[in-house]
Amino acid sequence: MRKLLYPIVAVFVLALPAPGLAATIAIKATATGFSPKTVTINQGDAVKWTNVDKVNHQIVANNGAFASGILKPNETYSFTFNTAGKYGFGAAAPVVPGADALMSIRPLKKEMASVPPRCGSGLE
Numbered sequence: 001m002r003k004l005l006y007p008i009v010a011v012f013v014l015a016l017p018a019p020g021l022a023a024t025i026a027i028k029a030t031a032t033g034f035s036p037k038t039v040t041i042n043q044g045d046a047v048k049w050t051n052v053d054k055v056n057h058q059i060v061a062n063n064g065a066f067a068s069g070i071l072k073p074n075e076t077y078s079f080t081f082n083t084a085g086k087y088g089f090g091a092a093a094p095v096v097p098g099a100d101a102l103m104s105i106r107p108l109k110k111e112m113a114s115v116p117p118r119c120g121s122g123l124e
Contacts, residue, residue, distance in 0.1 A: 024048050024078070029057045029071065029091060033099030040104040046080040047103065055094065062088035062100070081105045 024046045028035045031053045041047065051057045051071040059068040059077055065087055068077035081087070084107035090100040 022046060022080070026050065027101075028052045029059060031055075033091075034089075034101040037101045038104070039102075040106065041081060042106050043084045043108045044080065044082060045105075046078050048076055048078045050074070050076045057091050058093040059089060060092040062090065067092070084108075 022044045023041065025039055025041055025048070027039065027047055027049045029049055029051045034049075039047065049059050049068065049071070051073055054073055056070050056072055057068075058070050059066075061067065065083075066079040066089075068079075070093060071077055081103070084105045087103040087105065088100055089103060
């Protein structure tokens with residue numbers, strides 16, 4: 001019975017999402033807006049904005065979910081998106097007309113943590 005149980009447990013352990021595999025996506029704040037302007041990431045991923053302009057910038061979510069401090073040239077701001085959804089964001093200082101951008105966060109897939117044994121499997 002143990003010989004059968006170990007492979008089954010190994011399959012479930014390998015099927016679980018590995019912690020710490022979140023991605024960090026880079027976005028540049030420029031004189032004319034953001035690059036890239038639209039991004040889709042997974043829930044739990046982070047975004048790192050870098051001010052590549054010659055003037056200060058502040059990155060702000062349209063819904064208030066996040067806001068950087070004032071970023072001097074070459075400074076960065078990171079935010080981890082723990083809630084799925086769509087987040088519009090733009091530059092608050094200075095305001096750059098037409099520079100709004102969109103972040104789409106995909107929800108985490110709910111993995112099956114355990115499966116009840118089938119009848120006749122010998123594991124009941």
